[in-house]
Amino acid sequence: MKQKSKTVPHRVRGKRGPRPRNSVTLKMVAREAGVSASTASRIINRTVNVSDELRLAVEAAIAKFKFRPNAAARGLALGRTLTIGVVSQAMDSPFYGEALVAIERRLQPLGYAPLFMSGNWQEQEEVRCMEELVNRGVDGIIMFAGCLGDAALKAYARKVPIVVTGRLLRTKGLFSMQVDDRNGAMLAMRHLLELGHKRIAFVTGFVNHPDANERLLGYKNALAAAGIGFDPQLVVPGDFHEEGGMRAVYQLMDSGVKFTAMFCVNDQTAYGACLALFRRGLGVPKDVSVVGFDDLPASTYRIPPLTCVRQSVQQLGECSAEAILQLIAGRRPQITVPAVELVVRESTGGVSR
Amino acid sequence: MKQKSKTVPHRVRGKRGPRPRNSVTLKMVAREAGVSASTASRIINRTVNVSDELRLAVEAAIAKFKFRPNAAARGLALGRTLTIGVVSQAMDSPFYGEALVAIERRLQPLGYAPLFMSGNWQEQEEVRCMEELVNRGVDGIIMFAGCLGDAALKAYARKVPIVVTGRLLRTKGLFSMQVDDRNGAMLAMRHLLELGHKRIAFVTGFVNHPDANERLLGYKNALAAAGIGFDPQLVVPGDFHEEGGMRAVYQLMDSGVKFTAMFCVNDQTAYGACLALFRRGLGVPKDVSVVGFDDLPASTYRIPPLTCVRQSVQQLGECSAEAILQLIAGRRPQITVPAVELVVRESTGGVSR
DNA sequence: AGCATCCCTGAAACCGGTTGCAGAACAGCC
DNA sequence: GGCTGTTCTGCAACCGGTTTCAGGGATGCT
Numbered sequence: 001m002k003q004k005s006k007t008v009p010h011r012v013r014g015k016r017g018p019r020p021r022n023s024v025t026l027k028m029v030a031r032e033a034g035v036s037a038s039t040a041s042r043i044i045n046r047t048v049n050v051s052d053e054l055r056l057a058v059e060a061a062i063a064k065f066k067f068r069p070n071a072a073a074r075g076l077a078l079g080r081t082l083t084i085g086v087v088s089q090a091m092d093s094p095f096y097g098e099a100l101v102a103i104e105r106r107l108q109p110l111g112y113a114p115l116f117m118s119g120n121w122q123e124q125e126e127v128r129c130m131e132e133l134v135n136r137g138v139d140g141i142i143m144f145a146g147c148l149g150d151a152a153l154k155a156y157a158r159k160v161p162i163v164v165t166g167r168l169l170r171t172k173g174l175f176s177m178q179v180d181d182r183n184g185a186m187l188a189m190r191h192l193l194e195l196g197h198k199r200i201a202f203v204t205g206f207v208n209h210p211d212a213n214e215r216l217l218g219y220k221n222a223l224a225a226a227g228i229g230f231d232p233q234l235v236v237p238g239d240f241h242e243e244g245g246m247r248a249v250y251q252l253m254d255s256g257v258k259f260t261a262m263f264c265v266n267d268q269t270a271y272g273a274c275l276a277l278f279r280r281g282l283g284v285p286k287d288v289s290v291v292g293f294d295d296l297p298a299s300t301y302r303i304p305p306l307t308c309v310r311q312s313v314q315q316l317g318e319c320s321a322e323a324i325l326q327l328i329a330g331r332r333p334q335i336t337v338p339a340v341e342l343v344v345r346e347s348t349g350g351v352s353r
Numbered sequence: 354m355k356q357k358s359k360t361v362p363h364r365v366r367g368k369r370g371p372r373p374r375n376s377v378t379l380k381m382v383a384r385e386a387g388v389s390a391s392t393a394s395r396i397i398n399r400t401v402n403v404s405d406e407l408r409l410a411v412e413a414a415i416a417k418f419k420f421r422p423n424a425a426a427r428g429l430a431l432g433r434t435l436t437i438g439v440v441s442q443a444m445d446s447p448f449y450g451e452a453l454v455a456i457e458r459r460l461q462p463l464g465y466a467p468l469f470m471s472g473n474w475q476e477q478e479e480v481r482c483m484e485e486l487v488n489r490g491v492d493g494i495i496m497f498a499g500c501l502g503d504a505a506l507k508a509y510a511r512k513v514p515i516v517v518t519g520r521l522l523r524t525k526g527l528f529s530m531q532v533d534d535r536n537g538a539m540l541a542m543r544h545l546l547e548l549g550h551k552r553i554a555f556v557t558g559f560v561n562h563p564d565a566n567e568r569l570l571g572y573k574n575a576l577a578a579a580g581i582g583f584d585p586q587l588v589v590p591g592d593f594h595e596e597g598g599m600r601a602v603y604q605l606m607d608s609g610v611k612f613t614a615m616f617c618v619n620d621q622t623a624y625g626a627c628l629a630l631f632r633r634g635l636g637v638p639k640d641v642s643v644v645g646f647d648d649l650p651a652s653t654y655r656i657p658p659l660t661c662v663r664q665s666v667q668q669l670g671e672c673s674a675e676a677i678l679q680l681i682a683g684r685r686p687q688i689t690v691p692a693v694e695l696v697v698r699e700s701t702g703g704v705s706r
Numbered sequence: 707a708g709c710a711t712c713c714c715t716g717a718a719a720c721c722g723g724t725t726g727c728a729g730a731a732c733a734g735c736c
Numbered sequence: 737g738g739c740t741g742t743t744c745t746g747c748a749a750c751c752g753g754t755t756t757c758a759g760g761g762a763t764g765c766t
Contacts, residue, residue, distance in 0.1 A: 023512070025722060036746045041724055050744070071489040072428040073722035076751045081425060091457070092450030092650070101445045104471055113485060116469050118457055132466060136424040159376070242654040271654045278656050297445070301595040301624045303631050303656055378752060389716045394754055403714070426752035429721045711764075719756080726749085733742075 024065040032061040044069065075137060084324055085133030085141040086114045089121050094296045095266070095313060096144065102317030103142065110325070112139070121206075123147045130156050140324040145211070161327035163320045166210060175323045175333045179316065181211050184309040184340035185218025186225075188263050188291045191307070191342055193226045196351045197261035197289060203238040203248040203273060205265045212240075212265050215293065219263060233257045238269045245272025246279075253280060260288060260351050267292035267299050267308055274302070274347070285349035295343055304346035312338045377418040385414040397422065428490060437677055438486030438494040439469045440479060447649045448619070448666060449497065455670030456495065463678070465492070474559075476500045483509050493677040498564070514680035516673045519563060528676045528686045532669065534564050537662040537693035538571025539578075541616050541644045544660070544695055546579045549704045550614040550642060556591040556601040556626060558618045565593075565618050568646065572616060586610045591622045598625025599632075606633060613641060613704050620645035620652050620661055627655070627700070638702035648696055657699035665691045 030040040035054055042048050043058045061067070075081040084107060088096040103114050115138060119126035126148045133141055138160065143153070145166035156162060157174035169176040192200050202219045205212035216235065223230055236251050238244030245264060249272075252259060264270035270292035274284050284290050284304060292299060292308035299306040315338035323333035383393040388407055395401050396411045414420070428434040437460060441449040456467050468491060472479035479501045486494055491513065496506070498519035509515060510527035522529045545553050555572045558565035569588065576583055589604050591597030598617060602625075605612060617623035623645030627637050637643050637657060645652060645661035652659040668691035676686040 023722095026724095027722080037723080038725075038747080039745055042745090045724080047725080048744075054745090068484065068488040070429070070722050072425045072434060073751090074724080075425040076423070076429050076753085077722080077724045079751075090454065091444070092447075092454045094445070094447055094450070094651075097445030097447070097450055100469075101443065101471065104444070113468065113470065113489070115466065116453075117466065118454065131421065135421040136466070271651070275654050275656055275658070298447075298624070298651055301628050303628055305628070376752095379754095380752080390753080391716060391718095391755075392714085395715090398754080400755085401714080407715090423752050426721090427754080429723085430752080430754045432721075707766105709765090711762100713760105713762080715758105715760085717756105717758090720754085721752105724750085727747090729744105729746090731742100731744080733740105735740085736738090 023070065024067045026067070026069065029058065029061045029065055029067045032064065033057040079137075080139050081137045082112050083136065083138045084112050084114050084321075085129075085136070085138040086116045087119050087126060087129045087133070087141065087143040087146065088116065089119050089145060091116060091118050094268075094298060095294055098297070098313040099144065099317030099320075102314045103321045106318050106321035107325075112325075114142075119143075119146050119148075121147060123149070127152070134159055140328050142320045142324050144320075161324060163323045163327065163333075165316060165320060173327065175327055175335070177316075177319060177323065177335065177337045179311045179337060180340055181214035182218040182221070184293060184311060185215040185263070186222045187340065187342040188293065188309050189219055189222030189226075191344065191348065192261045192263065192289060192291060193222065193228075195261075195289065195348060198228055198351075199231075199234065199257075199259040199261070201234045201236065201248075201252055201257070201259040201262045203236055203245055203262060203264045203269050205238055205240045205244075205269075207237065209240075215265055231257075234259060238265060238272075240266055241268050242272030242275070245269035245274075246276040247272075249273050249276035249280070261290070261348070262288060263291045263293075265293060267294040267296045267306060270306055270308065270347075271298075271302065274306075284347050286352060289348040291348060299345070302347070307345045307348040308343055309340050310343045311340050376423065377420045379420070379422065382411065382414045382418055382420045385417065386410040432490075433492050434490045435464050435466065436489065436491045437465050437467050437674075438482070438489070438491040439467045440472050440482045440486070440494065440496045440499065441469065442472050442474050442498060444469060444471050447621075447651060448647055451650070451666040452497065452670030452673075455667045456674045459671050459674035460678075465678075467495075472496075472499050472501075474500060476502070480505070487512055493681050495673045495677050497673075514677060516676045516680065516686075518669060518673060526680065528680055528688070530669075530672060530676065530688065530690045532664045532690060533693055534567035535571040535574070537646060537664065538568040538616070539575045540693065540695040541646065541662050542572055542575030542579075544697065544701065545614045545616065545642060545644060546575065546581075548614075548642065548701060551581055551704075552584075552587065552610075552612040552614070554587045554589065554601075554605055554610070554612040554615045556589055556598055556615060556617045556622050558591055558593045558597075558622075560590065562593075568618055584610075587612060591618060591625075593619055594621050595625030595628070598622035598627075599629040600625075602626050602629035602633070614643070614701070615641060616644045616646075618646060620647040620649045620659060623659055623661065623700075624651075624655065627659075637700050639705060642701040644701060652698070655700070660698045660701040661696055662693055663696045664693050 026040055027037050030037045040058050043050050043055050107114055117129040119129055126146050140161040143164045150169055154171045157171050162174045164176045167176055168178050204216055220230055236248040238248050262273055264273055270290050274290055277288055282288055292306050295308050295310035299308055319335050323335050326333040379393055380390050383390045393411050396403050396408050460467055470482040472482055479499050493514040496517045503522055507524045510524050515527045517529045520529055521531050557569055573583055589601040591601050615626055617626055623643050627643055630641055635641055645659050648661050648663035652661055672688050676688050679686040
């Protein structure tokens, strides 16, 4: 009768794998040092005390082979990948660049690496990013704004810690932070009002974008506080980019509305607005004062340098990195959101006509 | 006598691991579908033909559980992580942003995700990035410029495919591409010369930066071709940023050298130069013509819009992504480096004084 | 019927780490 | 010496996939 071979162990494969594995493994280091892999691992991670002799031997072997533990294996064993997913909307936007750098800098000394992905302001793409990040087993996710629904976000938060900006949300495993857009807008408006402007246009962003809405609210509040009536004709749509700013100016001027100042939903919009004014022969701030929002690095070097509301994107990045770390550590983040402030430069002046 | 317990199998641990593993595993899917993990794996990867019945069962189970394979485990088993490391110098630089987006877009449909890290123009940091990326087992690395030595780069290329820009190097597993800086500089200079400028300043970058050197060479060649003597006083150092451009203008003007046009090593330098000229009461292009290099998105919206040499950073990103994919596939990349071209806008004009 | 093939499928080895458990070595104390 | 405690170390299980190998069933051919 043929014997069942169930219990016969497999022959060890001679060589395998689609690609040559030329990297140094823990086992090789351990053998070189004359210890077992477990001991070597413990020495590397300082999990327990080990005799000096062995420790030195292992360290020597590590140095000799330039051994660096395989991140995938470690991630698999530990259930942590030392990776933080970061979903921004467009990495080429000067707005996000700063934040990403700040995150990277904060994370790097702790061994964490950021994995950046772009949502491009499309819910579907944001979902793709989130799924991908979860599959890759990131230890946490930082999400900048975005159109993903609150409910979906909360669902993800049950699988992995999440820090989100641009909205306020309370759930376990999620921390949200929002800059004070409304207050920022009021700072800008108060500045223009103090300069004597009464006809102030507002170039907004996409319809229903929360940031834009908040800033519009600040615009209205400031007008009301100054006793100036709200004129819907002075509010025109933009797209958060230069093009939108240009179109907005053309639309305003073509409609015949009078205005002596503009408050733009963000700096890029202001850049476009300035160019359109220039094209129509109007000077900034001689004929029209312009205020932006963000304080991008480039704003300092515009001609003229742009007056704007500063929200420190760098600080925002630092804070979100800090928050995700605390969330991962199981603590509830104690973070103060960076304040907005007005930076007066040379794109604003008194009323001249 | 006490029996040796070597052969007694360990008791299965009840629960372990520092964090709860709440994710769906292949095994769960397989059990649900009534097949083994091996079969499920094969179905997912389409490794072999499987009866329709089983395939449908497995697909149903996957859908039911929303199963997505754990990337770390897959990476460990396959030896590939579907991750491409990208070392840029500063992610907040508008220059790199575009390239990164292009890379992401090219890689995404293939399941690859880019892992971005910043070298900050420091050899030591670049080494850190490379080490980290290698440890993480990325399938390939794209490196933008940088100060890492050629020898070191070649050494890394023996462990992982590398695409590098900004230098020319030939080794196995490495592909390099360089935009034609010299030719670009000559385009810019020819334009200024044709406008009648004879006293043209050049604001360079860091000393010994290869790009800056190449562009300086183009500057000299163009002058020589036009029969104009080279005046070292017209060449001043910058730093590739706005600040450097400003300092350069001040230095030029304070030294009393006469010039009617400036060629700047990159757009950001030109922005700074324009601002400094503005500060000193000089108009662009009325008093001084300015040409940049890069054609950053912002250049279109400067006042006046900047004339510059365009190197399509986006194309550069696409090409490098394409190249690394081909390299990973074991082919030698067939890539044509994007050409440089002159984009004439409004920061250049005829000589007025 | 007898035998070689081919197609599917599952058990188990393997990727490269971490870690629970037990055993060895050694010290301290009665 | 005998016994208890520490401290250190190694075996082997485990993370969650992929893949080799062998075996069972169906089929083709003589």
